[in-house]
């Protein structure tokens with residue numbers, strides 16, 4: 355068959371079937387990808403990869419950039435039928451839930467950025483998390499995970515797992531001894547977030563990777579708060595890295611998507627779950643995500659610059675109790691952050707004097723940041739854990755995970771630092787309780 | 795997917811193990827608890843596929859028929875022995891067929907074995923304690939010639955770990971850990 359008849363990864367051939375021979379004569383080996391064009395170069399710089407990896411110009415017209423392959427299905431030839439029969443349909447275009455060139459372009463780009471052999475995009479971060487976790491566990495399995503996980507992931511372990519006959523033990527992600535002690539004979543997975551929300555704990559990923567290896571179990575991390583320019587968890591020994599691409603990866607607060615990246619072997623085990631659970635990413639959303647990814651490194655530099663300046667300003671402000679920003683020396687995990695993170699992000703958490711009442715007043719007086727959950731967009735987003743992400747907890751439960759009164763969760767966008775500082779400066783003047791008395 | 799086996803993944807795994815033998819090391823375990831009379835309960839322990847742990851939450855009861863002083867609450871040890879032998883040969887047969895591109899429609903293996911309990915009872919005879927022989931028939935339908943099926947049968951037995959454990963001597967290392975209880 356000539357290459358031009360292959361609709362998919364031209365480097366992928368079927369397993370050689372050998373009449374009269376045994377399994378040892380099977381020739382197909384695992385390779386990276388699937389790749390639509392030629393392999394991306396992992397040694398290129400982060401920005402070069404962000405722009406070029408996976409992106410394929412239209413071969414027929416020369417149009418620059420990946421076309422939007424807005425289709426649900428593909429015309430089939432013998433090679434595609436063979437791929438279904440031979441079990442390598444992930445390397446061919448068959449049907450968009452199985453794979454689509456628009457998805458492959460983003461997947462290649464993300465794999466290149468994470469330094470992974472393979473990646474799959476999903477219709478949300480939660481679709482990536484559920485498909486990945488459920489691909490890594492078996493009947494009766496147990497998982498050890500962080501006690502302050504993102505709420506949706508917490509619900510997977512707390513609500514769905516018991517229904518499926520599986521269990522999870524949730525442990526403080528700082529407490530490596532407790533994590534190790536929670537490992538049971540049927541534990542198959544350690545699941546952690548590399549930077550937690552909202553107190554921005556930096557988790558000791560290399561030590562968790564070492565622990566997972568010693569116990570013959572897998573380590574899967576959610577790196578939503580640390581996109582590839584900041585941290586590449588696979589380099590620190592994790593088995594799989596997941597992102598809600600709705601945040602920094604896309605960066606424009608205009609779509610919901612997720613991704614899992616890692617060794618081809620494991621991603622190929624997740625792919626059948628994508629087919630069965632159905633959370634595939636629409637080609638048009640892929641186009642937006644691919645476009646967003648091209649500016650990821652440059653956006654991260656802007657997030658970091660404005661967040662650092664604003665965090666320093668907040669830290670010096672008399673109406674601010676405390677600021678948590680891992681790249682500032684005042685953060686409890688600063689040393690580990692310097693070791694694991696190549697740069698800072700836009701996430702700043704701080705505590706205003708005067709508690710949640712004062713925090714509410716702050717939000718009312720801010721003009722630039724949008725009052726919204728989520729993070730990682732070009733526009734600054736601000737919210738209060740007590741009435742949003744951690745609203746179902748009691749104040750005591752919140753205090754246990756470091757959410758003291760007056761806690762403000764801020765995702766600094768790429769706006770100019772001076773404008774943000776001026777806005778926070780004027781708003782902070784309004785929060786002092788004594789000013790309130792004037793109007794009482 | 796032929797015979798519902800992902801052939802590409804099978805091929806990739808074979809080649810992975812060829813390069814990295816550690817990935818092909820399987821480690822298994824079960825625990826058997828005596829329940830009552832001749833009845834016991836078996837529980838699978840977590841297994842290792844290469845260096846990767848797999849949770850195995852399976853258990854089953856084993857018993858003898860009433861005629862042999864049991865309550866007939868489950869298959870007996872001989873049936874399970876034949877089941878372990880036959881289902882391993884089945885895996886080898888299906889994997890081998892798939893690697894050759896043989897599409898199977900149905901496969902059934904029919905086992906019969908006879909043993910003389912005088913050996914178990916210690917009655918003075920020349921009979922062996924275990925099965926002196928085991929007979930089976932494989933009934934298969936698929937797109938292979940009778941000669942191909944015969945060859946596949948030969949190779950399935952030659953590569954089946956359980957069949958080979960039957961045919962060849964296996965070192966059985968036991969240890970007795972006892973507690974004397976007095977009341």
Ligand SMILES: Cc1ncc(COP(=O)(O)O)c(C=O)c1O
Nearest residue numbers: 478479480504576578598600611
């Ligand atoms: C750390 C983290 N993981 C996962 C998710 C879920 O992602 P999505 O909203 O894309 O499903 C979120 C979203 O808020 C998140 O913050």
